[in-house]
Amino acid sequence: MSRDIREHRTEILIVGGGVGGVAAALSALRLGRQVILTEESPWIGGQLTSQAVPPDEAIWVEEYGATASYREFREGVRQVYRTHPHITAEAASDAHLNPGAGNVGRLCHEPRVALRVLEGLLAPYLTSRQLRVWLNTRPIQAEVAGDCIGAVTFQHESGVRHTVHAAYFLDATELGELTGLSGAESVTGAEGQDETGEPHALPEADPLNQQAITWCFAVDHREGEDHTIPRPQSYDFWRSYQAPFWPAPQLSWTYPHPITGLPVYRDLFSDPREEAHKGDFWHYRRIVAGRHYAPPIGDVTLVNWPQNDYWLGPLVGVPEEEKQRHLAAARELSLSLLYWMQTEAPRHDGKGGGYPGLRLRGDLTGTELTHGLALRPYIREARRIRAQFTVTENMIGVEARGNEQGAEVFPDSVGIGQYRIDLHPGTGGRGYVDVASWPFQIPLGALIPVRLGNLIAAGKTLGVTHITNGCYRLHPVEWNAGEAAGALAAFSLERGEPPAGVRERHLPDFQQLLTRLGLPLAWPEAYRLTPSPAF
Missing domain, CATH: 3.50.50.60 (FAD/NAD(P)-binding domain)
Structure with a gap:
């Protein structure tokens, strides 16, 4: 050695x-x-x-x-x-x-x-x-x-x-x-379906069709201030890019509903007077709720949205140079989304375009002295x-099980989970796959x-x-x-x-050891027979 x-x-x-x-x-x-x-x-x-x-x-x-x-x-x-x-x-x-009172989850x-x-x-x-x-x-x-x-x-x-x-x-x-x-x-x-028999599998296998990654970032909003970042190098590309399965340009407030595929309009701050505004992105993944403090402080939200999902290339099974190129492009997409929101995004109050008061909070993600986004992309x-x-x-x-109630029971269970089958757009050019599942076990x-x-x-x-x-x-x-x-x-x-x-x-x-450690191995019947709801 x-x-x-x-x-x-x-x-x-x-x-x-x-x-x-x-x-x-x-x-x-x-x-x-x-x-x-x-x-x-x-x-x-x-x-x-x-x-x-x-x-x-x-x-x-x-x-x-x-x-x-x-x-x-x-x-x-x-x-x-x-x-x-x-x-x-x-x-x-x-x-x-x-803590953040975000509506994506309870913590x-x-x-x-x-x-x-x-x-x-x-x-x-x-x-x-x-x-x-x-x-x-x-x-x-x-x-x-x-x-x-x-x-x-x-x-x-x-x-x-x-x-x-x-x-x-x-x-x-x-x-x-x-x-x-x-x-x-x-x-x-x-x-491919020939291997797994899954209703939502592709007809043929595609090793390079992998779920989108997302380079998340945190922002607060300082009304009346200007925290506009430098124009990202690839901003013009992302400003005009529109995927074949997307109903609008990537940098817009319109995206496809993950389940129905129909266009959805959702902007940064909702206006309750407008029926078209069904909630907003600000409260979606908010991680700091200012109202929890006395005196109140500013909110912070986490941007992990359809607009900064990156699907133009995979990270697994490709040369290192290509992987690094896609990682860099994902960072550029997120920075471009921020710049678009700061300079051009339609405002909820109709006062022109852009929210220059949006401020990157790299201090919360460990990157204040570098790019200001998360340390790593969401994989x-x-x-x-x-x-x-x-x-x-x-x-x-649920659909694949047909008349069978509940997920298959695994005798060798080592744990449990519950969530919809939620696939973000893939690097092979396929859009969302979002279907109901039964509460399941981990074999x-x-x-x-x-x-x-x-x-x-x-x-x-x-x-x-x-x-x-x-x-x-x-x-x-x-x-x-x-x-x-x-x-x-x-x-x-x-x-x-x-x-x-x-x-x-x-x-x-x-x-028995897992049970002593506090790992539940099965769902009680009432839970097991309740399909994962749409969010």
Whole structure:
């Protein structure tokens, strides 16, 4: 081994410090195992932090449908706000406090607050070195012998390389990088109907048809001030661009309804006097509600809207140069949307065009001194393992299930989730696919590859299809999958049994362990038979 590469050993290596990676670390640590957790960005937390996406959750999340540790995270977020010196008594006493009062979910909050809570959950394990967390570190190579991974090599942003030897390797990356590096059998993009039989699958497979990414950003609005950013380099392109499946230019207040496909007009600030204004974007993903403070402060909203979905090219299965080009273009789209809103967007009050008082809040997303957007783009779809068991639309979709009531019951369940099958426009030129699903389970077989014995999926890399990824990709489901994966690695170490053997020979014991950890494995009947509603 080269002297320039530093070597390390641990029991469990978790590659990717997003939602699933953090949850996997927590369960493995609480079961007494040694863990190294790596993350290529400066922040752990993925969707919740570096991608700056307020949680999309089950409609019953306050009462059922999430793991105990995810509830602990949610309560931790609320507690941060309750102890704010200027929070109102009314807000502080609200058991279901929604810090931003956004209408997309019940816990809209600032990315930095989520980071603080997640770091607090992991902090007790750092002093003893039971846990090591490496930030700004990306995987570059995997050593595989036979059907097992032996080690993974990483490169830190400083250029220093580190090789980690472990017993179990968890892929919690945003794009499935470890799965790709290991040579594990995998799937990218969309499967065809000939393979999955799904009603909403494409007629033929298209590996490069992947869900849009979104480079989110936070803004407040300072009426009477001018915070207009420099005109983005590609602004003229985005100002005139209109996709074939879109009813208007990308930079406009008109977009297709995700379910019906009909044009919808929704602007920044709604005018209740106009019937055409059905709500607005400002309150959609608001993460700071000024009314919760005394004296009141300015609102902040998070821009993760149809207008800054980027679908002109995929990130997985393409050369690195092409991937970087699409990432740069996604940033430019978001900056162009902001510039359009500041300078040209039709105003709700009819006073000309543009809201120059819109101000980027990079201080809340960790990028105040750079581009001001989120640290990383919101990734909806990763490279997925060829799993021992793959969840298809026919198992959970309301339409696909026909007369069958409820989703298919998985005997090897390791958790549950609830959300519509929600696919954003794809890089293959297809628009929204948004259909109802039944509340579902996460099968253990979906976390286990068909061949590699010590690789475990711990997030969006699990065994789902392009279609079912649309409901398995949300925050609490990714958390649940990661938490189950971390517990699986710990249980395998304890029993001296690989994950496939756990599923075959020790399933009841493993499920009992998950139950003790606070992972619900099944929906009560009343919930199970209630389809996911349209939002």
